[in-house]
Amino acid sequence: MNLQVMKYFLLVAQERSISKGAAKAHVSQSALSQMIQKFEEDVGLPLLERSNRGVSLTEAGEIVQKYASSIIQKYDQMLENLQSIHHGQHKIHINGTHSMAAYSLPCLLYKLKKAFPQFDYALEARDTEAILRDVREGLVDFGFVDISDRDNDDLKFYPMGRERVVLIAQDSYPVPETITIDDLIRYEMVQCTSNKHACDRLEEELIRVGKDIHSLNVIFNADSLSAVKSSVVKGFGMAFVPYESVKRELYEKSIKMVAVDNLDMDYDIFLVTRPSKNIVQPYQQILKFVLQAGVSIFC
Secondary structure: OOHHHHHHHHHHHHHOOHHHHHHHHOOOHHHHHHHHHHHHHHHOOOOEEEEOOEEEEOHHHHHHHHHHHHHHHHHHHHHHHHHHHHHOOEEEEEEEOHHHHHHOHHHHHHHHHHHOOOEEEEEEEOOHHHHHHHHHOOOOOEEEEOOOOOOOOOOEEEEEEEEOEEEEEEOOOOOOOEEOHHHHOOOEEEEEOOOHHHHHHHHHHHHHOOOOHHHOEEEEEEOOHHHHHHHHHOOOOEEEEEHHHOHHHHHHOOEEEEEEOOOOOOEEEEEEEOOHHHOOHHHHHHHHHHHHHHHHHOO
């Protein structure tokens, strides 16, 4: 078992196809197929279900995918850190939830580079569970998440403010400026599944008034904020999104905000790191800078 075969396996799992994986890896399909088969022999279990439509992961394949991704990430970061030492330039790794990484955190990196030019910075969008795991394992220096696990001794959470969530519609969409939660279920909706916290908050609010998430007239789900915004602009329905992600569209008046009486969708955001005793001095300076700036450091 070697790292290169793991990378090939992850590529096949991502593409759901050995032929497409081979094309991306620039190897022959037969050679890649043989390597995957040898990999399956090494672990002692089938990792792929093969069919004329492509491949899918078995239960064992899903486990291997999770751990192989972590192993490759750690290996790549080890090489990166070694290169940083060689060149005398350290890199700060920052992860954020998908909405924050796309719209709020780029300003953070810009301000950090101005304040601490001696470092390089890398930003990656991940789901909350992956961010917490990567921070805990030391793969990431700072994470920005929408939950706080106060009982976790391996991590330290710092409140950074609240993420404002708003209901948006096309500027000419036929909806009043203010509606009730009961009214909400009469309108077509586009749901952004990448913002799990917002989905959970909406479900909680619906349950509070005797309804559930299935009461909504959801036309389709999308895991991309860009796809959600594009759908709303085209008049396909309304959607709940982070306010920071639509400031430009609101300014351009391609969309509008719709108020919902007695509906609070906002949620807290947190900076997560390892305990301060495990953070070396230069990183302590960055942590102090971010905490002092607070929510103003975001876009």
